Amino acid sequence: MATYVIGDLQGCLTPLMQLLEHIQYRADQDKLWFAGDLINRGPESLETLRFIKSLGHNTKVVLGNHDLHLLAVSYGHGKLKRGDTLAEILTAGDRDDLMDWLRQQPLCHYDEQLNTVMTHAGIPPCWDLKKTQTLAKEVEDKLRSDTVDDFFATMYGNTPNQWDDKLTGTDRLRTITNYLTRMRFCDENSKLDLESKEGISTATKGYAAWFNYPTKVPSDCHIVFGHWAALEGNTQQEHIHALDTGCVWGGSLTALRLEDRQRFSTPCTINRKNS
Template identity: 40%
Template sequence: MADYAIGDLQGCFTEFSRLLKRVDFNPSKDHLYLVGDIVARGPDSLACLDYIYRHQDSMTITLGNHDLHMIACHYLNKPINPKDKLGAIFDSKKLPSYITYLQTQPLALYLAQHQSFISHAGLNPSWSIKSALKHAQFAKRCYQSANAKDFFEKMYQPHPDVWHDKLNDFDKFRYIVNYFTRMRFLTSSNTLELSAKGTINDSKSLTPWFAHPNIKSLENNLIFGHWAALEGVTQLDHVHALDTGCVWGGSMTLMDLQTQHKIVEKSTL
């Protein structure tokens, strides 16, 4: 029995399958935690999603920005971006089942047995793990609610710079989602900067979220994806970047949560 975490699939089913074979993944006894962005940009998002759906009892996803965007496109009847290559999913008769399944998945989770916090983009340095999980639960209630469509419609509005109790539920939802699924850099005032996507050396005025003292001092493991430009390197033993850019010609990374051993499969793209 083993627990694994894996970086962004983004429709790269060949590499995903190879990694599962390399660790002899057994859905009847093993569990896989996917850090999000299981769909979009790669050649076979449908195969990735369908495999996870069929083995959902042994899979958990912390939803990423591409996953939420796909759900939003479904709810809002938005045209899908051709670059996302999601046509096969939207043409599938199982689309409603896939969407419903994704809505059962969290934005973040904590595995006490591995002392590990997992989310797509990381942990807001202003949040404790306990408060982060509460925020994730609030957001999940929003995207599972009867008016989920309204939350997805508001998801694309400007990011609230500061959290305060007077924010309405739509603003709170957007604030939480942006930190969990889009975070890379923080400004000098510790607010979220959403336009920079490069390496940690690309800007002297911005700080990677994991370089914040609150993150450096954590004793827990933090496991995330989203930031392919890091190439898996954070310089911190307890902060594990698993998006190694498979869809961009890099590789896909799987980690054994017990040993923290990482296995890398080179991209075929």
């Protein structure tokens, strides 16, 4: 039995099927983890979402910013953006079932036996593992509640951009969400820069990649994340693994086998839809 973590799919089902064949995935034995952004930008968003949902209990998913964007739009908040490939999902006959399934997924998954934690964007320097799990659960509980519409109505925004334990209400939930699903650069006090989106060398003065600061997560715990295709899968950190290798942008789709940290990749084979 093996456990594979796969980076951002973004609606690229065909490369996923090729990757599963490459790793000789055994549905009755192996486990799959997905590091968020299951959908959007690629041409097979609806088919991808249906397939991941069909995999059942041997699969772990964390939500990414694109997944939350889909949910927000489906609840009547936010608008489809240029380049979004979500219309098929929003008009599908099983839309409600897919949305209900998606909002049951967590923002953080930790496996004690494998000593590995997965979020979409990473873990800020100011949080330890327990705090990350606790704060993620606050958002997860809201997503699964009868008042989830209130969350999506106020989810978008770049502020507050620094964690404070005194944050409450929508500011608190938005900040947690931004750390776990949108973070790339921050300063030494975990203040976020949510505007810069390119490689490490493009950091604004006083900011750096979140994983270049000392972490409060134990050094023997592995952190796996997606979200940042410009890293090309490289953090230069032994226990921090970037898995978004830009499949939807013409790169590759990557899986990390957790038992021995071996990587597997297949090249992009899709034609991205133009908006």
